[in-house]
Amino acid sequence: MKIAIQNGTIVNNNEKFKANVLIEGDRIVKITSDEIEADVKIDASGKFIMPGLIDMHVHFRDPGYEYKDDIISGSQAAVAGGVTTCLCMANTNPVNDNASITREMIRKARECGLIDLMPIAAISKGLGGKELVEMGDLIEAGAVAFSDDGLPVSSSSVMRAALEYSKMFGSFCISHSEDCSLCRQGVMHEGKVSAILGLKGMAREKEEIAVSRDMLLAKLTNAHIHIAHVSSEYSLKIIEMGRKEGINITCEVTPHHFSFSDDDILQNAYDANFKMSPPLREISDIKAIREALKSGLVDVIATDHAPHHNDEKIVEFDRAPFGIIGLQTLVPLTLKLVKEGVISLERMVELTSANAAKMLNLKDKGRIAEGMLADIAVIDPDIEYIYDEKINRSKSINSPLFGKNLKGAAVVTIKSGKIVYKFGE
Amino acid sequence: MSYKRKDLLGTIDLSTDEILYFLDAAKEFKNLNLQDIKKIDYLRGKTTINAFYENSTRTRTSFEIAAKRLGADTINFSSSNSSVNKGETLIDTMNNMAAMKSDIIVLRHPSSGAAKLASKHTDASIVNAGDGMNEHPSQALLDLFTLREFGKSLDSNTTVAIVGDIARSRVARSDAWAMNTLGMNVKIFAPTMMMPKNAEVFNAHICKNMEEACEGSDVIIMLRIQLERGDGDVSFPSSREYSKFFGLNKKRIALANKNAIVLHPGPINRGVELNSDVADGEHSVILNQVESGVAMRMAILNTLIKNRG
Numbered sequence: 001m002k003i004a005i006q007n008g009t010i011v012n013n014n015e016k017f018k019a020n021v022l023i024e025g026d027r028i029v030k031i032t033s034d035e036i037e038a039d040v041k042i043d044a045s046g047k048f049i050m051p052g053l054i055d056m057h058v059h060f061r062d063p064g065y066e067y068k069d070d071i072i073s074g075s076q077a078a079v080a081g082g083v084t085t086c087l088c089m090a091n092t093n094p095v096n097d098n099a100s101i102t103r104e105m106i107r108k109a110r111e112c113g114l115i116d117l118m119p120i121a122a123i124s125k126g127l128g129g130k131e132l133v134e135m136g137d138l139i140e141a142g143a144v145a146f147s148d149d150g151l152p153v154s155s156s157s158v159m160r161a162a163l164e165y166s167k168m169f170g171s172f173c174i175s176h177s178e179d180c181s182l183c184r185q186g187v188m189h190e191g192k193v194s195a196i197l198g199l200k201g202m203a204r205e206k207e208e209i210a211v212s213r214d215m216l217l218a219k220l221t222n223a224h225i226h227i228a229h230v231s232s233e234y235s236l237k238i239i240e241m242g243r244k245e246g247i248n249i250t251c252e253v254t255p256h257h258f259s260f261s262d263d264d265i266l267q268n269a270y271d272a273n274f275k276m277s278p279p280l281r282e283i284s285d286i287k288a289i290r291e292a293l294k295s296g297l298v299d300v301i302a303t304d305h306a307p308h309h310n311d312e313k314i315v316e317f318d319r320a321p322f323g324i325i326g327l328q329t330l331v332p333l334t335l336k337l338v339k340e341g342v343i344s345l346e347r348m349v350e351l352t353s354a355n356a357a358k359m360l361n362l363k364d365k366g367r368i369a370e371g372m373l374a375d376i377a378v379i380d381p382d383i384e385y386i387y388d389e390k391i392n393r394s395k396s397i398n399s400p401l402f403g404k405n406l407k408g409a410a411v412v413t414i415k416s417g418k419i420v421y422k423f424g425e
Numbered sequence: 426m427s428y429k430r431k432d433l434l435g436t437i438d439l440s441t442d443e444i445l446y447f448l449d450a451a452k453e454f455k456n457l458n459l460q461d462i463k464k465i466d467y468l469r470g471k472t473t474i475n476a477f478y479e480n481s482t483r484t485r486t487s488f489e490i491a492a493k494r495l496g497a498d499t500i501n502f503s504s505s506n507s508s509v510n511k512g513e514t515l516i517d518t519m520n521n522m523a524a525m526k527s528d529i530i531v532l533r534h535p536s537s538g539a540a541k542l543a544s545k546h547t548d549a550s551i552v553n554a555g556d557g558m559n560e561h562p563s564q565a566l567l568d569l570f571t572l573r574e575f576g577k578s579l580d581s582n583t584t585v586a587i588v589g590d591i592a593r594s595r596v597a598r599s600d601a602w603a604m605n606t607l608g609m610n611v612k613i614f615a616p617t618m619m620m621p622k623n624a625e626v627f628n629a630h631i632c633k634n635m636e637e638a639c640e641g642s643d644v645i646i647m648l649r650i651q652l653e654r655g656d657g658d659v660s661f662p663s664s665r666e667y668s669k670f671f672g673l674n675k676k677r678i679a680l681a682n683k684n685a686i687v688l689h690p691g692p693i694n695r696g697v698e699l700n701s702d703v704a705d706g707e708h709s710v711i712l713n714q715v716e717s718g719v720a721m722r723m724a725i726l727n728t729l730i731k732n733r734g
């Protein structure tokens with residue numbers, strides 16, 4: 001079957017031009033200004049044709065917590081957000097610390113057939129922070145990187161070994177950067193708002209200390225460290241310094257960290273949908289993150305899609321779990337950055353797919369070009385809608401944006417040449 | 426001007442008029458409490474529930490006496506002997522209490538924001554009797570009532586020092602917000618690890634030591650050191666050292682203004698934040714606070730019942 005996407009603007013990380021796209025089988029076979037004959041025609045007038053988004057940081061809670069999301073609902077939320085490739089974190093139950101879990105996650109996602117699911121395996125067995133997982137075996141089974149995300153690896157020796165060993169297999173480690181000994185039981189950013197609300201704060205330095213350590217370990221081992229969900233200004237300064245020194249350090253930021261601040265917790269009276277780890281920080285941090293998105297320091301925007309059941313979130317703020325869903329709000333929040341002139345459309349593509357494809361060595365993803373895999377998001381920057389139960393595909397609704405008006409969305413998502421999502425259907 | 430809201434959750438958003446309304450209302454009940462027969466039937470047929478998720482003696486008893494003196498039926502429950510132990514959520518518990526046609530729920534809870542959460546999800550009126558480190562509004566109102574009784578003006582002519590574990594104190598917050606609104610001069614002092622980051626939000630002068638806190642103060646509010654807390658935070662090295670550098674004694678009180686008064690929300694750690702010679706001394710109005718507490722709580726319960734129509 002042939003699919004034609006017509007009259008849209010193709011956006012890659014280094015170019016933007018009007019053209020028609022012909023898809024045949026699972027590939028993009030032609031990009032042309034000519035009329036195309038096809039079985040299915042998609043009119044993309046006024047819309048952007050972007051490479052399918054790659055989200056390097058999601059939690060599908062499968063296996064173990066399927067009432068929050070599972071691989072099927074997670075995949076549905078992904079494609080509804082224009083995301084065609086997801087890297088799933090290992091804090092499932094049982095933990096993804098062995099090849100059989102990794103294989104099962106991939107099998108289930110393939111059976112569902114909406115996205116490519118690439119598991120991130122744990123660094124340590126059972127996320128215990130002590131014994132390394134069988135990294136070679138896990139890579140063979142399909143794992144693409146290693147992280148104990150949700151928990152930091154507190155032992156520097158274990159982290160050093162993880163970096164050294166993952167490098168042997170051409171892979172890398174992702175750091176959930178937190179020095180938990182700095183402040184226990186913190187539930188939000190430590191600052192003016194925590195002082196007013198009487199909530200236990202987490203100092204920025206809790207993150208910055210861990211970023212520094214893991215960067216130094218990457219220097220020691222000459223391995224690649226990727227810093228997940230950077231939230232503070234000084235963390236970015238540390239990463240910038242490391243980059244200049246030639247240390248192999250990359251990083252991601254989340255849409256919620258460049259969109260909200262701790263002041264939103266004050267304005268929204270302890271709403272636990274503003275509770276995440278790392279916590280929402282201050283305006284100065286948001287500014288720094290936006291500057292780093294602009295300058296190229298940040299490599300990737302990732303959602304940290306973290307579903308939690310409503311019953312778990314409508315509780316006392318300090319008792320609620322950390323995290324919010326994000327797959328379906330990635331596009332509107334990132335497009336907002338474009339509209340505000342923080343980043344260009346091309347940079348948006350770089351941050352949401354091209355850089356991740358490069359980091360993960362996915363040669364046929366991250367670009368709209370002839371011969372590439374037909375993973376495509378057709379994005380309407382002007383569509384306005386309420387993000388509600390009709391739109392939401394996740395099993396969870398733990399988002400501060402739930403019920404709010406949003407602008408911009410993926411209106412058609414194509415995965416390996418198949419239409420897997422259409423807005424409103 | 427009176428108070429028209431469904432709940433009393435904190436002092437942070439109370440207006441000057443609302444604060445003064447409660448102080449005036451409590452005066453009437455203070456007089457009643459001095460009578461031989463201390464009971465009226467303003468709340469006859471009404472039900473109040475004291476839902477205490479944390480240990481408390483004086484606040485719970487104070488609210489219970491207040492409700493009973495107004496003629497209400499009042500029920501006490503604590504988390505240790507309730508369905509909370511079976512895993513029931515706060516909202517479910519509150520809704521169950523409301524379904525039994527309770528008019529007011531007085532809530533004491535270890536989580537900041539719990540009272541706000543409860544108020545959002547239940548029809549009963551919620552009185553915040555202390556939520557985590559956030560607020561304890563009835564304590565602040567009774568503190569102000571006590572100040573007024575001892576002739577302190579509730580304006581910029583009065584300087585109040587709040588001393589102790591500011592970071593974790595809901596009393597400090599409620600006092601500071603209300604005193605800010607009234608335009609009073611507020612000073613705060615704590616050992617550094619007990620002072621929150623960004624303490625400037627309290628809109629208070631941050632003192633360097635006890636001497637500075639006491640000097641020129643008309644009122645000194647000493648906070649309780651929470652010796653029982655085991656939340657892993659580094660606190661202070663010893664009670665002995667705390668007493669030496671951060672405790673209130675006669676020598677330090679002498680630096681305060683003439684007729685200065687000393688308040689404490691209780692229970693006191695004698696010999697730690699307060700020496701007994703101060704706690705039981707001429708400047709102490711701690712028992713007056715307790716006495717006024719009943720009147721203030723009667724004013725609060727009565728007002729919220731009236732607001733329910």
